[in-house]
Amino acid sequence: MACIEARGLRKAYGATVALDGIDLRVETGRILGLIGPNGAGKTTALNAILGLTDYQGELKVLGRDPWRERDDLMADVCFIADVAVLPRWIRVDQALDYVAGVHPRFDRAKAESLLAKTTIKRTSRVRELSKGMVTQLHLALIMTIDAKLLVLDEPTLGLDILYRKSFYDSLLNDYFDHSRTIIVTTHQVEEVQHILTDLMFLNRGRIVLDCSMEAFEQRYTEVMTPPEHAAEARTLGPIQERQVFGRSLFLFDGADRARLAALGEVRTPSIADLFVAVIGADQAQKAAA
Numbered sequence: 001m002a003c004i005e006a007r008g009l010r011k012a013y014g015a016t017v018a019l020d021g022i023d024l025r026v027e028t029g030r031i032l033g034l035i036g037p038n039g040a041g042k043t044t045a046l047n048a049i050l051g052l053t054d055y056q057g058e059l060k061v062l063g064r065d066p067w068r069e070r071d072d073l074m075a076d077v078c079f080i081a082d083v084a085v086l087p088r089w090i091r092v093d094q095a096l097d098y099v100a101g102v103h104p105r106f107d108r109a110k111a112e113s114l115l116a117k118t119t120i121k122r123t124s125r126v127r128e129l130s131k132g133m134v135t136q137l138h139l140a141l142i143m144t145i146d147a148k149l150l151v152l153d154e155p156t157l158g159l160d161i162l163y164r165k166s167f168y169d170s171l172l173n174d175y176f177d178h179s180r181t182i183i184v185t186t187h188q189v190e191e192v193q194h195i196l197t198d199l200m201f202l203n204r205g206r207i208v209l210d211c212s213m214e215a216f217e218q219r220y221t222e223v224m225t226p227p228e229h230a231a232e233a234r235t236l237g238p239i240q241e242r243q244v245f246g247r248s249l250f251l252f253d254g255a256d257r258a259r260l261a262a263l264g265e266v267r268t269p270s271i272a273d274l275f276v277a278v279i280g281a282d283q284a285q286k287a288a289a
């Protein structure tokens, strides 16, 4: 079943087109990484999915129209935005009370056990916490809500490396099961590569890549060639070529791995490498136009 389905989803702010008619389908039980440069339209897409902005085109989330049925939808959805929304005066235990009061699917005991793993005190006020601690608190409140769809917009902004890693590990091990769906946006793509089931690149309000991680691993290949094999690699139509320590590094879409292996060392690219190639090509196309 599709958790999210959009057709021709469009949003413009005056002359700025934030979403330029996108089609997407996210099945239940998937973890989608929505990746794009600044201003690509990621937050706008998430806001439409959460019913926080109106839009043109068709959109269904968990079978509902998010703009018209937001209240219903919110019982099954939770999200963390890139802006901390917790008031600065609130105490940690008051924040727990508040979420317990407003969300019927909040598991307070679980939230407290997550907080016990941090250095956050129950009596601290939000204004006394560091930026990363505020995010930790926010995550403890959100990840303990039993939701069908979890929307994470830059969830690890301001967190240190240790906590970022443990956040994604616990998201996968303690939170995720195949009845839930997660959408995450981040600029730190290398940190989410191992948890995603699906990958989507957005640029200038349009989807420029949409594939499962299995398809990603089959489709894309990187090969590092010594100078004598570079010319032959070029004839196979790479989507990108870079120079690394006197060798050429080529990125291919859909090339024959066995054939590439004869030219040099073959591996699957990182999401970050593919992102640079795909978005770079899209920007170059725009510049040419």
Ligand code: ATP
Binding pocket: 013, 016, 017, 018, 036, 037, 038, 039, 040, 041, 042, 043, 044, 045
């Ligand atoms: P970032 O990675 O920088 O957070 P993003 O991919 O989330 O970027 P959006 O916030 O969706 O990008 O913005 C897409 C475009 O829409 C940008 O050009 C932005 O300036 C514009 N935009 C977003 N919100 C508004 C608004 N409320 N009013 C006017 N323009 C807006």
